[in-house]
Amino acid sequence: MNGAPTLPLDAQGILALAARSMFHLFSSISQGMFLVDRSGRIVWVNEGYKRFLPALGFSSVDEFVGQPVEAVIHNTQMREVLESGKPILIDLLTNKAGTFVVSRIPLHAEIEGATGDAALGEVIGAIGIVLFDHPETTLQPLISKFAMLQRDLDDARRELATQRNHPLWKQAGADGQRRAKHTFASFIGSSPAAVDVKRHARRAAQSSSPVLLLGETGTGKELLAHAIHAASARAHGPFVSLNIAAVPDTLLEAEFFGFAPGAFTGADRKGREGKFKLADGGTLFLDEIGDMPLSLQAKLLRALQEGEIEPLGSNKLLPFDARVIAATSRDLPALVRDGRFREDLYYRLNVLPLRVPPLRERRSDIPALVEALGEDMAQRSGEAPPELLPDALALLAAQHWRGNTRELRNVLEQLAMRSDSTRIDAAEVKRVLAETGLEQIAAPEPLPSVDDADQARLLRPMAEQIAELEHRAIAAALRATGGNKLATSRLLGISRATLYDRMTVAGS
Numbered sequence: 001m002n003g004a005p006t007l008p009l010d011a012q013g014i015l016a017l018a019a020r021s022m023f024h025l026f027s028s029i030s031q032g033m034f035l036v037d038r039s040g041r042i043v044w045v046n047e048g049y050k051r052f053l054p055a056l057g058f059s060s061v062d063e064f065v066g067q068p069v070e071a072v073i074h075n076t077q078m079r080e081v082l083e084s085g086k087p088i089l090i091d092l093l094t095n096k097a098g099t100f101v102v103s104r105i106p107l108h109a110e111i112e113g114a115t116g117d118a119a120l121g122e123v124i125g126a127i128g129i130v131l132f133d134h135p136e137t138t139l140q141p142l143i144s145k146f147a148m149l150q151r152d153l154d155d156a157r158r159e160l161a162t163q164r165n166h167p168l169w170k171q172a173g174a175d176g177q178r179r180a181k182h183t184f185a186s187f188i189g190s191s192p193a194a195v196d197v198k199r200h201a202r203r204a205a206q207s208s209s210p211v212l213l214l215g216e217t218g219t220g221k222e223l224l225a226h227a228i229h230a231a232s233a234r235a236h237g238p239f240v241s242l243n244i245a246a247v248p249d250t251l252l253e254a255e256f257f258g259f260a261p262g263a264f265t266g267a268d269r270k271g272r273e274g275k276f277k278l279a280d281g282g283t284l285f286l287d288e289i290g291d292m293p294l295s296l297q298a299k300l301l302r303a304l305q306e307g308e309i310e311p312l313g314s315n316k317l318l319p320f321d322a323r324v325i326a327a328t329s330r331d332l333p334a335l336v337r338d339g340r341f342r343e344d345l346y347y348r349l350n351v352l353p354l355r356v357p358p359l360r361e362r363r364s365d366i367p368a369l370v371e372a373l374g375e376d377m378a379q380r381s382g383e384a385p386p387e388l389l390p391d392a393l394a395l396l397a398a399q400h401w402r403g404n405t406r407e408l409r410n411v412l413e414q415l416a417m418r419s420d421s422t423r424i425d426a427a428e429v430k431r432v433l434a435e436t437g438l439e440q441i442a443a444p445e446p447l448p449s450v451d452d453a454d455q456a457r458l459l460r461p462m463a464e465q466i467a468e469l470e471h472r473a474i475a476a477a478l479r480a481t482g483g484n485k486l487a488t489s490r491l492l493g494i495s496r497a498t499l500y501d502r503m504t505v506a507g508s
Helices: 011-029 048-056 078-084 140-163 167-172 192-205 221-230 249-257 294-306 332-337 343-349 363-381 390-398 404-418 426-435 452-458 462-481 485-492 496-506
Strands: 032-037 042-045 088-095 098-110 120-132 211-214 239-243 283-287 323-328 352-355
Touching (some): 011 120, 042 048, 048 120, 078 098, 192 352, 221 239, 221 283, 221 323, 249 294, 363 390, 363 404, 390 426, 462 485, 462 496, 485 496
Parallel strands (some): 211 352, 239 283
Antiparallel strands (some): 032 042, 032 120, 088 098
8 A cells, every 4th residue: 555554453563653653742742852761861852852951051962961860950850750660740840941841751661471561661761741831821820829839838847847946836835836936036127117017016015905917918917916926925825817818708707716516517526616715815816807708797896895705506605815916908997988897896906006017118128038038948948048149139129019028039939940040130130020020120320439538528527518518509609690699699599698697607
């Protein structure tokens, strides 16, 4: 039939043909593909993968082939595939070349005469396949959720590790549950705005009245709530937090007050204590209080006024003793005017209001925050913290930071991930800000440098420098007006009497 090859009829031949077809299919439709041998060395790359080589630091395929896979592709899990013989079909890989969706498939030697899984012999190599090289556009929702969960997990692990050595952990006992994770030292900053909010927060810690933390998202309201509890007389008691925006409305009442055994369908037969009772003797932190449904606000107000709660499905009133700290990024007075937040509850919570300043009002704190966040990132990753050059720090300090510290941390993580060097300049910061779609604000021009002579002239009493400047201005104005005193006084914007006084002092 025109020289067309005859298809093999036996099972082994069909399998071999299928394997070759699948190999060529993946090579053609993927964004890139490479092979490693049993020892983990690169032995082959296809045409598609060659475009990633410059970003990985290689100018030719010959330099790349023969290298250990871990040495040239950072964060790869190919060694795990070679050792386990099991594939990793879908994974996210981030390195110098970017972020990719990848698959890793082991290659097994064939055992002659065996069929099925029994035909798979020892691992002789593996295939790495780049499925998507721009997942930030095609898989953005999935990647964002994954990144958020990963950050939350990393934060929880880090806080748990540091918490064990904190004195509050030891005071809490062996379990260390529901204790403050931060102190005022955790709120980084020495700007007037940062010092002022910490001063007021320390005063609030000495009181037992409710505290209302107001501020944009990412400003550190929850951190201050922890610090207030840790500095209060209730520090030995529990610190219980509840993010109201994260709990469905139908479950909020049970979260607040708990429920009796069998209170509703699906309820635990043993019942459960609510957050108010768990916080007994300590502090209850209600985050995003502005998102509380109106139907529950009356019950919250009654609990705060009476100091007692009634679990769902129970007729028994339970007393509690918890100091309440609430926080919101919403405009509560506006919500009160619109009828979406009870006015009496607002006044009950707004006893000690604290406004937490946004990052743009404490720009001088940004270098210290960058250093602290960089050290924290290094502790998590095991790599050296990024070093931002002065022009890069100046550019970061100039930004608006609508997401405040959370947004700053995100940019620093991207800088650390995308930069080939630990020394980061303003050009690199501009590139990352542009790629993340953030509005860029130019850094202010640096002040001109002064030589030794200028420095000596400037380091004199201020009154002497002002008098000299006035004398020079009067002399210039007199020359311009031909010595006319009236015209000179008008030109300088002063009265003739003032002009004569200044001329007398200057000896003009």
